[in-house]
Amino acid sequence: MIRRRIFEPEHEMFRNTVRKWAEAEVYPRSEEFRRDGMVGRDVWASAGKQGFLAMYADPVYGGLGLDDFRFDMVLTEELAARENGLYIPLHNRIVGPYIHRFGTDAQKRRYLPGVVSGDTILAIAMTEPDIGSDLASMRTRAEDRGDHWLLNGSKTYISNGILAGLVIVAARTGTGSHDIGLFLVPDGTAGFTRGRRLEKIGLKSQDTAELHFDNVKLPKDAVLGEPAGGFGMMMQNLAEERLVGSNQFIAHAQRAFDITLDYIRERKAFGQAIGTFQNSRFQMAALKTRIDAGWAFVDHCAQEHLEGALTADMAAQAKLLCSEIEGEVVDACLQLHGGAGFMEEYEIGRMYCAARVSRIYAGTSEIMKEIIGRKLGLGDRR
Ligand SMILES: Cc1cc2nc3c(=O)[nH]c(=O)nc-3n(C[C@H](O)[C@H](O)[C@H](O)COP(=O)(O)OP(=O)(O)OC[C@H]3O[C@@H](n4cnc5c(N)ncnc54)[C@H](O)[C@@H]3O)c2cc1C
Known part of the structure; x- marks a missing residue:
């Protein structure tokens, strides 16, 4: 492999820590995860204890306040070194930043501590049964009902869909093709159900699921940023x-x-x-x-x-x-x-x-x- 000039000694030290942890707690269980079609929640909690989750979160929310993308590169590379299905890159760098960058203080206070500890696993739901590439045509809709939002629609192929404690759901909020909002939908919300855990030809240990939203009543502050800014x-x-x-x-x-x-x-x-x-x-x-x-x-x-x-x-x-x-x-x-x-x-x-x-x-x-x-x-x- 070429010399990676981008990394400093602290990133290589971190690499050793991640590798030792993965060799002890993740790789040996890959067959179990493959059989279950998902990674055990205890592994997420263990990653949280190690300080590997949402490192960028401010210490007031339990994080390290360490917004250096290279630490996540190291995590990604080490986890990619063996089949295991632990999709921390999705949690840390694909979904988490929406809350970190666009969330209000109240939203961060409510969700980030669980995101950091691994109690709240994250997913993002954009794709629908009828649309994927053409996101502007999505059908899932969130209606402003004055004192609440009413969310209806279905999403598919959602990574971490079964394990997720919090899903960021993209939904249409207006008539313009780009009027899309991002909604924070925690596990247990009435009307939010999970469909099948989908059987895939690969990535067998990573959970991928259908999600359904049937007249889901969400508080007004469940939207991230502007309702049409998603x-x-x-x-x-x-x-x-x-x-x-x-x-x-x-x-x-x-x-x-x-x-x-x-x-x-x-x-x-x-x-x-x-x-x-x-x-x-x-x-x-x-x-x-x-x-x-x-x-x-x-x-x-x-x-x-x-x-x-x-x-x-x-x-x-x-x-x-x-x-x-x-x-x-x-x-x-x-x-x-x-x-x-x-x-x-x-x-x-x-x-x-x-x-x-x-x-x-x-x-x-x-x-x-x-x-x-x-x-x-x-x-x-x-
Ligand atoms: C394992 C897995 C995990 C996933 N995880 C998530 C997730 O966590 N959250 C989420 O929201 N989504 C997720 N997805 C969905 C994924 O992002 C979509 O499948 C992808 O964006 C493609 O959309 P589609 O499947 O609807 O394909 P389509 O949009 O139906 O595309 C079908 C074919 O048409 C081609 N095509 C479409 N438009 C054009 C164009 N303008 N020009 C040329 N060719 C075009 C495509 O390239 C493709 O070859 C996941 C998918 C898989 C398989």
């Missing part, structure tokens, strides 16, 4: 979300590469290690080059983000590049494993299935190309 908030946070994803995808690619290198050094065919065939050598050389280029771009984007300069189109480029590198790497690495790669018990087979979603969620590759292409001035002028 679209803007989502667009603001999506750049960070896509960078988090890119970091995770390239870390997966690195893991697939590393285990394959070990495998092809040991496995023999025609009297020699399969790694010594020219094809294997060339494949691995090309993959290493792609992965290192991916790391370099992720670190560049992270530096831009630290300086407040990460743009939506650059984050889209990172997501496009890293998800495609991950896809190429797991495919080539599975091939180098031969039949073993197709067996569920082999990590590379599981990684192959899991990687397929990286080009789909948090915006598909096609949508990333739209964002990048439009920035080039090539928008549809019809």
